[in-house]
Amino acid sequence: MSGSEGRLALVEAAPEEGLGGQVAQAITRATQYLATTQHALGYWQAPLEANVTMEAEYVFFNRILGPQDFTIAEAAPAEAQAYWDSFRPTEPPP
DSSP states (O other): OOTTTTSOOOOOOOTTTHHHHHHHHHHHHHHHHHHHHSOTTSOOOOOOOOOHHHHHHHHHHHHHHOOOOOOHHHHSOHHHHHHHHTTSOSSOOO
C-alpha cells in the first residue's frame, strides 16, 4: 500500500482528458485498491466503525423487545438457511 493509504487523494487528469478521463482514472484506482485489499478467499475484512447511535439503538431495542435468543434456523425456513450457508467460507480466515 502507498503512503497515502486512508487519505483522500484527488484524481488528476490531463486537461484534454476532461471529466471522462478523471472518471476512468478514479474507477481504475478504486478497482486496484479493492483487488489489493481482497483476501485470497474472496472477502474483504476491515474494522467496524460506528457511532454511538448504533449502540444506543441496540440498547433501546433490547430494552423494549427484551434480549432475543434465536438462531437463523428458527427464524427462517430451511431453504433460507441453505442460501445463507452458501456464503460461508470453506475455511476460516487466518
